[in-house]
Amino acid sequence: REGTRPAARTxxxxxxxxxxxxxxxxxxxxxxxxxxxxxxxPQLLARAPRELRHLLAEAVAEEDTARALATLGIGFTV
Structure with missing residues (x-):
């Protein structure tokens, strides 16, 4: 069953x-x-400096990574 496996501790x-x-x-x-x-x-971000877009990309990447790591199971701490 999907969703019954305990997630990693975060x-x-x-x-x-x-x-x-x-x-x-x-x-x-x-x-x-x-x-x-x-x-x-998206229109505002298209005009924003590259450094700002990079910060947002870093946030999204970290969130996506944490989401993926949380699926490893109860034996892991993130």
Missing amino acids: HGHPGGWYREQFLTLLHEWAGRGVDVPDPYD
Whole structure:
């Protein structure tokens, strides 16, 4: 049965630091006081500097890696 196998024990928030940095730098790039309704809007990201896009890519990669590692089973701690 799928979903009955205990997952690996995890600690922390995967991608959290990268997302915090991304959002901080995105608001600085957009300008102080500028409302950014969707910081993950593809059109906005297309205009953003490469460093910002790289931070978001790092967050997504870390989240995906943690998701994959969590499937290893109860014998693992991530």
